Amino acid sequence: MPDSDLKTTGFKNMQQLIQLRWVAVLGQFVTIELAYRGLDIPLPIDLMQVVLGCLVAFNGASLLRWHGQREVSNTELLLALGVDVALLTAQLYLSGGASNPFVFLYLLQVILGAVLLEAASTWILVGLTSLCFAGLALFAEPLPLPQDLAIGFASPYVEGLFICFVLSAGLLVFMITRITRNLRQRDERLAGLRQRAAEEEHIVRMGLLASGAAHELGTPLSTLAVILGDWRRMPAFRSDPELIQEVAEMQAQVLRCKAIVSGILMSAGEARGEGSARTTVREFIDGLVHEWRGTRAVGTFRYDNRFGDDLPMAADSTVKQMICNVLDNAQEASPRWLSVEVTRQDEALVLAVTDAGPGFPPEMLAALGKPYQSSKGRPGGGLGLFLVMNVARTLGGTVTARNRADGTGAVVTITLPLASLTLEPDQDG
Template identity: 60%
Template sequence: MNRSPFSKPLQQPVSKASSANTSAGLRNLHQLIQLRWIAVVGQLLTIQATHYSLGLPLPLQAMLSIVAGMVVFNIASLLRWRTRRGVHDVELFIGLLIDVAALTAQLYLSGGIGNPFVFLYLLQIAVGAMLLRGGYIWSIVVVASACVVLLAQHSQPLPLATNVHDGWASPYVLGLLVCFMLNAILVVVFITRISHNLRRRDARLAAVRQRAAEEEHIVRMGLLASGAAHELGTPLATLAVILGDWKRIPALTQDPVLQEEIAEMEAQVKRCKTIVSGILMSAGEARGESSSQTTVRQFLDTLVQNWRATRSVDTFVYDNLLEGDSPMVADATLEQMVFNVLDNARDASPHWVRLQAQCDADALRIVVTDRGPGFSAAVLRHIGTPYQSTKGRPGGGLGLFLSMNVARTLGGSVVARNRPEGGAEVTITLSLAAITLQDTDSEDHGH
């Protein structure tokens, strides 16, 4: 069974938006995991400095048990992150709650709000404000505030003088300075990273929305083209009948010049009817219908032959550099995509156009070159946007816009540039896996 490359399911904008959210969620979860590892190391260093260096008594067993619990939870979070499944806000919220609970337990065992590291709650709130939305943010604020209130009433005492007038000689002042610097550094580092992740997500979502708008634009143009093709069918048929009658009128048969012009008009009407039929047929082929089997080399040779037969250009250079050949589906939409690029090149350079085809690894590259004035800087900046054209006529720029969307549908791309020696070059890159023929019948026999 022959299948058009356009019959393959396309990735919808909704799934792409979901992918952007999934990627951002995973990166944010990874930031939390890294922050928790820093908290583990920081708590171990603080316990060591307070208990052994300053000689202040601490319940080491209980405090180290809390650190061990954070390590276990962080390992579980790391394993969750490696599954690459989407991360929901509730998971980030639970992780932050556990971090707040661990901090509260450590402060309870080491002086409560008399411990200078009580200001680390502000770091948890700042991270939550960047990661979470709506009620989750205020829930973190309420929980952290409640923990501070509880620590003011209930905590195990720590013999730490809070006289700030002693300056550097006061362990409390040193703890405040360390807590301040730690908060400042971690806020800058992690908030910057999280903001970068969110900006990347927003950029991807904006690209998805732009892609959806372009696809909607293409659908509208397709409907208009199909309707116009239906409407043009009747007048073209009428013109063909009239021209046939003219050929048989005795007064006209005796004039060879008129007969030649009538024959030319018939040829042009026939070409118009072929174009209209192709528009109507391509709608069916885009769903995998009416496609025919060929090879990549034959498809390109036939495409070039058809284009040269219907367009006038002084010099057309065709370089087929394909070393091998692969079966594929001849699709009118794919052919029209290349025609659009060739037509643009001919309009810019009616005296010379070149098409070069070659295979690079698993991709087919079609390079169309001309000797025209090239693209303006404004057009190159907005290449592929509809109605961006150097031709200065209404509706210009649609050909390259449609070509880029067709190539993107096939997992490829269209890149335009100006050549240093003059003229323009448009490179169409298509994945061979997307355009080659899939022989499903042989697969079915193999089962």
């Protein structure tokens, strides 16, 4: 289990224990007053109030100690429960020992220990409460209460048992439901971490495959570029304008393939000879969209960049590929109409891509960002959005998708924190 999850869960459990102790303070105060003044049971009220004050002081100190979130160990939880047992034993010793019906509150401490502590520590707490119970039976003076159980609720002892039962049941429900919620939240965090680790492993495998393919493609692409260059100089091609135009188109496509291969190698950190060019956020997005628009066929393309104040950044091929991937998906779903809006919200870049296609199926929206979730129905599809979401998450951003309210397409929104994109002031220039 990650240390952060242990820290968070232990801290929350300690906070719940502190809250429960305040309830116990109130319960003890009411019970002592009721027994002493309402039922006229002779009790050393002054000493019992001193013990109650010690409980208040201990809980106040605990509240101050764990005011800010910090790691709470199993030993600290055991010591806290041990102090609770000791103060409960003192109260019981002053009020009848083992004959006090509230002696069953020891079970509450044991149950809390079973939920909060490790197995060995729980058995230590069982031994401690057992010794305290035995000590009360041997050394404490019993309460002068008649054991008249036959008269039911008319018996003060039965009344005490009933109050003890209600108090214990209420406190257990109060505590265990919150502890269970803490454990459930921890399990959800761990499940999310395991899912993320599996996805990142999947990305690493695909990255290795892409990097290997890029290396393998470099040689044949270079060979094709040389051959096409030779063709352009051959008299048979130079005398035919149509062939020259086709060769020029083939050369352009080869250059585009080589640029894609270079981008893959750069993203993998292998194209070290090419540094990231300095630019600004507005120029980076404008250039990206202009380049994408020049190589794709879209009927109506609406582009609105309302980023506002420009900021310096380093051109990032990974971010560029991520945005182009979203644009490619939108263009494939809606080749006749596409809209891109760029805005700034607080300290984040927000890029919304809207299309007029069929939209996302409900099951795909429910599993957004998982690999091989695609509405295109081809084998291996669905990796694009999966990679987009993981790149955004690595940068601390998010990717959301929804269908338009009028049912005429979908909107994919990329939100990236500017801190992960822009240059620090001492890096600028």
